[in-house]
Amino acid sequence: MSTVKTDAQFMERFENFAFKEVVEEESVALETNTRYLAILASLVGSQGLDAYKFILNKALDEGMDPIMVKEMVYQSIDYVGMSRMWSFLAATNEIYQERNISLDAGEATTTMFDRLEKGAQAQVEIFGEHMKEAWKTSVVNRWLAANCFGDYYTRTGLDLAQREMITFCFLMAQGGCEPQLIAHSKGNMNMGNDAEFLKKVVHQCLPYIGYPRSLNALNAIDKAQEA
Template sequence: MNRIEKSQETYKQLFGNGVPAAYATDPDFQDILSRFIFGEVFSQGKLDNKQRELITLVVLATNQTLPQLKAHTHAALNVGLTPVEIKEAIYQCAPYLGFPKTLNAIGEINEVFKARNIALPLESQKQVEEDNRLDKGLAVQVEIFGDIIAKMRESAPVDQKHIQDYLSAFCFGDFYTRGGLDLKTRELLTLCIVSCLGGCENQVKAHVRGSLNVGNDKETMITAITQCLPYVGFPRTLNALSCINEIIPEK
């Protein structure tokens, strides 16, 4: 298939038989958009449409492009993602975006779930308690990043050690330990989230290492960042690719 045929087939899989509203007012622009996103980007690399939609959801949440987030929540369900997988991907955004933006995204997703008669709340995926969230979070953190975590915690200034505890207990304990998504997927989504935030190159490099440690190879990371491109543009995409190439040089 050429890219026009690919775009039409992929769009139908994601959104059904409808026609984008922009064709009524901006047909040239919509052709460029559809043929690039659905005719090229969606077929680059080896990720399946479920993985691509999870990435798209967290990128749209990061951007706070909420109408598109709602549309892609429908698409995510259409390609077979479960409500739990969708919600967990968005919950994963909270440590990096903050609560207000994450709540905005949750609100849009809940509207889609209600429209599709998906009962809320979903089954809890919580796997920590108050007395073990720090320890379990720290264990996951070490699994992803290795011995550097102990050094990072030890070297933190006294008046900033609480931030290291928050990082372990909140970011990794409250979220990374949850069910619904495996560690490999969560870390790949986190790489995409921080890649879409400006000025986070140090964190991008750290999560390239982390993603590699949990089993995502360079090709997978490049495909994931490519999936982000239509939604964040070339500057941030090229910055992320530069970080990947620095941590995992070409052979």
């Protein structure tokens, strides 16, 4: 970061905390790809574009799978909206071009004719049988099944557990989404991302989203676990 020259003391403390202390804390450690996927998703959620570019380059240097990142950015459109994801997609493509990385992402596994059916099935897998016909209750719920889950969750490049994790990160980093954060904490747990794992995700993202939203996320996990 250029601020290393202008804000040396601050950067010394930040880099020690974010890149050493948090990463090396054994009780909250995560596998490298998982940690970077969570951090990058939280930076999209918190709209930290400059930090996203810096961390993406750092992640790619350490072997991050470019397809996983691209799929994460695609999926973010349903949680932050096109107006806030577009610049992250552009930044990702720019960095990939600079590094001669293919701009390819995963692949769609649905068509315009079966996206609703398969999206609803993905919801059932994550949240349970009560979601089978939830799409019939409103226009938004129909779009949620067909668009959010049918268009994106069903793509290759990330599995359902990874997709639920990045959704958790989008919601956590935005703030003000606590009801959805609790619901997706439950969805994560149903996919095998247990409370201990989710708390590790929160701890690894804390330097990038701050303490208030991290504490809210930990509280959401506890509420989901109680339920």
